[in-house]
Amino acid sequence: MTQMAQDGALVRLESAVKRFRTPEGGSVTALDHVDLTVGQNEFVTLLGPSGCGKTTLLRCVSGFEDLDSGTLQIAGRPMAGVPAHRRPVNTVFQNYALFPHMNVAANVGYSLAVAGVGREERRRRVREALALVNLEGLERRKPGQLSGGQQQRVALARATIAKPQILLLDEPLSALDRKLRQNMQLELKYLQNELGISFVFVTHDQEEALTMSDRVVVLDDGRIQQIGTPIEVYHRPANVFVAQFIGESNIFEARVAAVDGDEARFETAEGLSLIGRSDGVSPGEELSILLRPENFELLSDDRELGPDRAAMEVRLVQEVFLGTDYHLIVRTRPGDKTLKVTVRDAHHEGLSGIAPGQPLRLQYSRHRLHPLRG
Amino acid sequence: MERSLAGRRRLILYGLLTPVTLFLGVFFLGPLIIMGIFSLLEPGLYGGVVWTFYHWNFGRILGWADGLIEEYDPVYMEIFLRSLELALLTVVLSLVACYPVAFWISRLPGRWKSFFLFLITLPFFASLIVRLYAWVMILKPSGALNQVLQFFGLIDVPLEIIFTEKAVITGMVYVMVPFMFLPIYASVEKLDKSLLEASHDLGATRTQTFLRVILPLTLPGIVGGSIIVFIPSLGNFIVPEVLGGAKVMMVGNLVEQQFLYARNWPFGAALAMMIMATVLLFMMVYVTLVLRRDDDDKSVTV
Amino acid sequence: MTATASPMASAAPARRIGFLAKKGRWGWRALTLYGVVFFLFIYAPLIVIIVYSFNANPVNMMIWSGFTFDWYLSILGFSSDYFGSYATTDAVYVDSTEELIAAVENSLIVALTTTTVSTCIGTATAIALARYRFRARPFYRILMFMPMIMPDIVLGIGLLIFFVTAGFKLGLGTIIIGHCTFLGSYVFIVVQARLAGMDRSLEEASADLGANEWVTLRKIVLPQLAPGIVGGALLAFIISMDDLVITYFIAGVNSTTLPLFIFSMLRRGVKPEINAIATLLVLFSLVVASIGLYLRRRR
Numbered sequence: 001m002t003q004m005a006q007d008g009a010l011v012r013l014e015s016a017v018k019r020f021r022t023p024e025g026g027s028v029t030a031l032d033h034v035d036l037t038v039g040q041n042e043f044v045t046l047l048g049p050s051g052c053g054k055t056t057l058l059r060c061v062s063g064f065e066d067l068d069s070g071t072l073q074i075a076g077r078p079m080a081g082v083p084a085h086r087r088p089v090n091t092v093f094q095n096y097a098l099f100p101h102m103n104v105a106a107n108v109g110y111s112l113a114v115a116g117v118g119r120e121e122r123r124r125r126v127r128e129a130l131a132l133v134n135l136e137g138l139e140r141r142k143p144g145q146l147s148g149g150q151q152q153r154v155a156l157a158r159a160t161i162a163k164p165q166i167l168l169l170d171e172p173l174s175a176l177d178r179k180l181r182q183n184m185q186l187e188l189k190y191l192q193n194e195l196g197i198s199f200v201f202v203t204h205d206q207e208e209a210l211t212m213s214d215r216v217v218v219l220d221d222g223r224i225q226q227i228g229t230p231i232e233v234y235h236r237p238a239n240v241f242v243a244q245f246i247g248e249s250n251i252f253e254a255r256v257a258a259v260d261g262d263e264a265r266f267e268t269a270e271g272l273s274l275i276g277r278s279d280g281v282s283p284g285e286e287l288s289i290l291l292r293p294e295n296f297e298l299l300s301d302d303r304e305l306g307p308d309r310a311a312m313e314v315r316l317v318q319e320v321f322l323g324t325d326y327h328l329i330v331r332t333r334p335g336d337k338t339l340k341v342t343v344r345d346a347h348h349e350g351l352s353g354i355a356p357g358q359p360l361r362l363q364y365s366r367h368r369l370h371p372l373r374g
Numbered sequence: 375m376e377r378s379l380a381g382r383r384r385l386i387l388y389g390l391l392t393p394v395t396l397f398l399g400v401f402f403l404g405p406l407i408i409m410g411i412f413s414l415l416e417p418g419l420y421g422g423v424v425w426t427f428y429h430w431n432f433g434r435i436l437g438w439a440d441g442l443i444e445e446y447d448p449v450y451m452e453i454f455l456r457s458l459e460l461a462l463l464t465v466v467l468s469l470v471a472c473y474p475v476a477f478w479i480s481r482l483p484g485r486w487k488s489f490f491l492f493l494i495t496l497p498f499f500a501s502l503i504v505r506l507y508a509w510v511m512i513l514k515p516s517g518a519l520n521q522v523l524q525f526f527g528l529i530d531v532p533l534e535i536i537f538t539e540k541a542v543i544t545g546m547v548y549v550m551v552p553f554m555f556l557p558i559y560a561s562v563e564k565l566d567k568s569l570l571e572a573s574h575d576l577g578a579t580r581t582q583t584f585l586r587v588i589l590p591l592t593l594p595g596i597v598g599g600s601i602i603v604f605i606p607s608l609g610n611f612i613v614p615e616v617l618g619g620a621k622v623m624m625v626g627n628l629v630e631q632q633f634l635y636a637r638n639w640p641f642g643a644a645l646a647m648m649i650m651a652t653v654l655l656f657m658m659v660y661v662t663l664v665l666r667r668d669d670d671d672k673s674v675t676v
Numbered sequence: 677m678t679a680t681a682s683p684m685a686s687a688a689p690a691r692r693i694g695f696l697a698k699k700g701r702w703g704w705r706a707l708t709l710y711g712v713v714f715f716l717f718i719y720a721p722l723i724v725i726i727v728y729s730f731n732a733n734p735v736n737m738m739i740w741s742g743f744t745f746d747w748y749l750s751i752l753g754f755s756s757d758y759f760g761s762y763a764t765t766d767a768v769y770v771d772s773t774e775e776l777i778a779a780v781e782n783s784l785i786v787a788l789t790t791t792t793v794s795t796c797i798g799t800a801t802a803i804a805l806a807r808y809r810f811r812a813r814p815f816y817r818i819l820m821f822m823p824m825i826m827p828d829i830v831l832g833i834g835l836l837i838f839f840v841t842a843g844f845k846l847g848l849g850t851i852i853i854g855h856c857t858f859l860g861s862y863v864f865i866v867v868q869a870r871l872a873g874m875d876r877s878l879e880e881a882s883a884d885l886g887a888n889e890w891v892t893l894r895k896i897v898l899p900q901l902a903p904g905i906v907g908g909a910l911l912a913f914i915i916s917m918d919d920l921v922i923t924y925f926i927a928g929v930n931s932t933t934l935p936l937f938i939f940s941m942l943r944r945g946v947k948p949e950i951n952a953i954a955t956l957l958v959l960f961s962l963v964v965a966s967i968g969l970y971l972r973r974r975r
């Protein structure tokens with residue numbers, strides 16, 4: 001599933017640059033020397049905040065925008081000057097873009113009709129495509145008579161009926177409510193597997209990205225911040241941006257005090273001493289440290305420090321009970337740095353009788369402490 | 375050779391624009407240019423033109439013709455200014471006439487509103503010449519108006535309204551009302567009723583609300599309608615001819631005369647240039663005052 | 677019409693909020709009265725014509741002397757002797773109905789041709805200006821705008837000078853050209869408005885699914901634009917049929933259109949048939965207009 005066949009790359013984007021002119025007369029760089037490859041049968045997600053360039057990237061691949069510089073190859077063929085209707089990619093649009101004056105069958109069969117496929121075969125294949133997305137029987141409806149979820153599936157069926165090698169999806173789930181969204185995420189993943197085509201999926205929802213992807217491409221400000229599997233971008237973010245964009249984070253500004261083989265000791269700006277993986281850092285280096293809220297556990301007085309754990313003294317500011325978890329806001333001692341900590345309910349006995357203002361002892365996993373550069 | 379997407383788009387664009395460029399370039403700009411040229415040519419003795427530079431056409435109108443080649447006659451300027459007055463009067467009258475109706479219709483409940491809107495736009499589609507002719511039937515001495523007035527004993531002798539300026543103004547206003555109504559109505563419809571309530575809430579009287587809230591907000595419609603009415607009114611010759619006969623002469627009639635009877639095309643062209651210049655002047659004022667375009671851009675750079 | 681005031685006034689007084697509510701009923705009543713008078717003003721001429729088209733008086737058509745269809749029959753070509761009617765040779769001057777029919781034919785030929793050409797030009801230009809950004813775009817906007825703000829008379833004589841100088845023969849062809857110069861702009865405005873509200877992603881989707889620009893135009897853009905195109909075409913048709921001033925200057929001797937025909941009748945002296953022709957014309961216009969407005973409502 002995560003075979004990244006570099007030579008058999010389906011999409012190869014090299015040093016892509018795209019600029020736009022602003023209404024005020026300046027120019028904004030939407031893509032700043034972006035390199036990206038997509039392999040066969042891959043589910044790749046482009047993740048980033050609004051304006052990061054992910055949609056622009058998609059549109060350059062699909063052919064709605066021209067690259068200012070850089071090269072794009074799809075299935076080995078260079079795409080310079082090739083208009084959208086001749087590229088072997090299909091797109092699912094954010095607003096579905098279903099043709100309102102055609103019924104579902106005409107919409108889904110559109111690419112076949114344009115390619116000259118005969119009516120009987122079209123009808124058969126439309127039925128198959130609709131079955132694949134669980135929409136049998138709705139051929140005659142018009143898009144205006146469908147619910148949001150149904151429209152979405154029609155858009156999917158329409159884009160996949162011609163079995164393209166690559167499917168581009170531009171935030172297709174953003175208009176759906178939460179429950180429907182979660183269902184659709186599973187369905188999309190299933191579909192991708194069934195069809196065996198590569199999905200390039202654009203979203204700003206990091207949970208979505210982590211759930212569905214084989215690889216995540218994190219973008220900000222027109223530049224790729226990190227490419228990796230969901231686990232990699234979550235546990236080993238490449239920089240502060242990725243660390244903060246995905247999941248909850250606590251970031252420390254620190255300097256490497258000492259390195260001892262696999263491990264290193266870090267002195268933070270607040271005067272805390274942290275121990276964690278060295279990951280190739282050198283003494284004296286200045287960098288950031290990531291500790292995620294769930295990397296902490298409560299250390300009650302009568303317990304010993306666990307293996308591979310380090311301790312930290314904090315003071316409780318606020319606790320929020322959320323069913324399975326407690327979210328704690330604490331302040332470090334010394335340093336008074338505000339941290340977010342998540343502890344599972346199982347540890348609650350350590351919390352009973354604790355009020356805001358009281359000291360706590362936490363322990364964190366040294367393996368999970370992650371130094372960040374940039 | 376790399377053919378970019380932009381190149382392809384450019385080709386399509388040229389294909390789409392060529393027809394209009396050619397057609398308007400030749401048959402719209404061409405006539406305007408040649409009319410401008412003619413206004414500076416010398417009229418031939420028996421109609422036709424002599425291709426020499428001749429500014430005396432304008433001299434006759436504007437005053438520097440000293441009698442050697444052409445004679446300056448102030449009547450032309452008088453007629454022109456009179457036409458200007460009439461056109462402006464038409465604008466004002468049709469504005470005053472339409473404004474209350476726009477309010478009335480916009481306040482009507484749904485189905486009545488559509489009905490009356492439909493009613494008011496309908497006569498616009500009936501032929502202009504027919505509607506003007508109807509006014510002849512109404513205003514002439516034996517016409518409907520006089521018959522009614524005499525029937526009710528309000529007058530003894532028929533009123534001589536036809537072939538006076540009053541008749542012409544009535545006709546002009548009548549013809550222009552649909553043009554004035556629609557922009558005004560659009561503006562009034564867009565008026566947020568809650569603004570009026572707010573104004574009252576803050577203590578303004580009805581007059582103050584009108585002057586300070588309603589008028590400024592409906593100004594775009596007023597200005598738009600005024601332009602749409604002013605332009606055809608200035609150069610109109612049909613209404614003065616039908617309802618004014620030979621007695622009411624507007625600059626449009628002058629132009630028509632020069633072309634069809636006096637056969638002095640250069641002079642006629644000069645008069646027409648004056649009309650056009652006035653119109654362009656008003657348009658420029660409009661553009662600088664009012665036009666602030668929001669370009670809802672769904673386009674692609676080529 | 678005061679009967680209509682009561683149900684409206686009692687229906688929902690709360691609707692007349694704010695400004696007029698303070699004035700109360702009297703303000704509303706005054707406004708309604710004004711509205712009614714206004715409509716009478718608008719429709720009076722039409723009513724007068726229609727009524728008097730049935731007036732049997734051949735000499736002074738403003739004095740009512742009985743009801744008759746004679747004038748209609750006369751213009752439609754039926755001889756007056758046949759029906760032993762009021763019409764005398766004095767009153768009749770449409771003795772060649774052919775003149776009238778020729779004028780109608782000319783008007784229709786001109787209007788249909790003009791509508792076709794100007795719709796194509798206007799639509800193509802609207803698409804070009806809405807979907808492509810290029811440096812000359814503001815100039816084209818102005819160019820399309822100009823014919824509509826030009827006074828008729830200026831355009832008319834400009835075209836006359838142009839045609840004569842360039843050696844064109846004045847006739848239906850020149851009339852058609854003249855009409856197209858400004859009607860293209862009307863179509864342009866209508867289509868452009870519709871285009872602005874159109875979802876551009878539909879065209880992208882079509883291209884994405886393999887359709888080139890031409891196919892996308894045919895299958896997606898034009899069907900979506902259809903109401904706008906039809907509206908523009910209808911507008912062009914009506915304006916062309918009714919055009920007087922421009923046609924007046926550039927029509928040749930043998931190419932009279934209906935408005936020109938009526939205008940010349942007016943100059944020659946008013947005769948009873950005019951009312952009948954006028955009524956028929958009004959009816960025709962109203963039917964066309966109703967169709968147009970009905971089509972608009974359906975979308």
